[in-house]
Amino acid sequence: MKTNRRHFLKVAGVTAMGLAAGAGTAAASYLPHYDHVAPNHDHLTAGRWGMVIDTRKFHHKEDFLPLVEACHKYHNVPTIPGNQEIKWLWTDSFHHSFPNKHNEFLEEKMHHQDFLLLCNHCKNPPCVRVCPTQATYKRADGIVIMDMHRCIGCRFCMAGCPYGSRSFNFQDPRPFIAEQNTDYPTRTKGVVEKCNFCAERLAEGKLPACVEASEGKLIFGDLNNPESEIRHILAENYTIRRKPDLGTEPSVFYII
Amino acid sequence: MFDGGKIIAGIIVFVGLMTFPFWYNVGQAAYKTPELQLPPKDVATQCVESAEWMRAEHMQLLDNWRDWVVRDGNRVYTSKQSGAHFEMSLQKSCMKCHTSKEQFCDKCHTAAAVAPYCWDCHIAPKEEK
Numbered sequence: 001m002k003t004n005r006r007h008f009l010k011v012a013g014v015t016a017m018g019l020a021a022g023a024g025t026a027a028a029s030y031l032p033h034y035d036h037v038a039p040n041h042d043h044l045t046a047g048r049w050g051m052v053i054d055t056r057k058f059h060h061k062e063d064f065l066p067l068v069e070a071c072h073k074y075h076n077v078p079t080i081p082g083n084q085e086i087k088w089l090w091t092d093s094f095h096h097s098f099p100n101k102h103n104e105f106l107e108e109k110m111h112h113q114d115f116l117l118l119c120n121h122c123k124n125p126p127c128v129r130v131c132p133t134q135a136t137y138k139r140a141d142g143i144v145i146m147d148m149h150r151c152i153g154c155r156f157c158m159a160g161c162p163y164g165s166r167s168f169n170f171q172d173p174r175p176f177i178a179e180q181n182t183d184y185p186t187r188t189k190g191v192v193e194k195c196n197f198c199a200e201r202l203a204e205g206k207l208p209a210c211v212e213a214s215e216g217k218l219i220f221g222d223l224n225n226p227e228s229e230i231r232h233i234l235a236e237n238y239t240i241r242r243k244p245d246l247g248t249e250p251s252v253f254y255i256i
Numbered sequence: 257m258f259d260g261g262k263i264i265a266g267i268i269v270f271v272g273l274m275t276f277p278f279w280y281n282v283g284q285a286a287y288k289t290p291e292l293q294l295p296p297k298d299v300a301t302q303c304v305e306s307a308e309w310m311r312a313e314h315m316q317l318l319d320n321w322r323d324w325v326v327r328d329g330n331r332v333y334t335s336k337q338s339g340a341h342f343e344m345s346l347q348k349s350c351m352k353c354h355t356s357k358e359q360f361c362d363k364c365h366t367a368a369a370v371a372p373y374c375w376d377c378h379i380a381p382k383e384e385k
Binding site for chain 2: 039
């Protein structure tokens, strides 16, 4: 049979229609419906979440314990002894927390006082810039959060974070969790983890676990709203931030 | 024909190896969908979507859920079937009805030889013995 252009085009057209019909039915078997999802109706929103830590109200090491415990219990943070420790909320000395050039004749108590440390949820987070899979990303409300499903454990973010706010899971953390909170996942071996400003609690209309446990020593709120409580407190008190000269613009402030 | 015997013998061996899975399974029972233990009627009578749809599409649904929740902050799902609202959470929604991972998830996954890694992080409810 002689094939001319007219005949070829007819056959090609029919074949293309057949292929399209097959692909169409295959694609139609699953239809996600984005219009059917919404945030919780009582979730808390902000332009940029921030935290103020009133260091004047923390006197002893024991004052930090309930806060750290509340956080670590809620998020199934394991207690691993030695150099494989995982931490979301922890304390350290003034000189380690604020290591840049100090006043020459520093107030005596500063040499002994501990400071509450956590992820600073920077406005300009280096961890987000270096993450190759975008597992770490900054949400529209300023929270620097991790999508554990995407973390490949490359630890670039740990190298990028100037505050040591991230921990790597060298081993399965489950055996080191005394009491599991079944409403929150644990992590797995080979991922990095950090504080998430209790994004899952904000979604339910609750304040972060540490803020709730602090009985007013921590203030949490919207930094973008000039009328918010946190902005009033920042306007009335002298605050410092960790390593401000790096330009990461932390959202955690310390009243001293 | 050169080396005809070797070529034919080679072809026979090749066809034998290629069809090994077929004749190895001859006489064995055909695959049957495992009987799943559904939640008792007083706990739940209806899933997020219809049971047939869930059976076929739950993996895509869960994959979408995790993105909607973690990346977009949308946590409430409205069922296309019933219009009811559900929190998109494996631990807080799915496993509150399907309280046995062994009897519900594992049965099919074992039969189909798939090993999703959900439970490396998400905590399955305690199995009642």
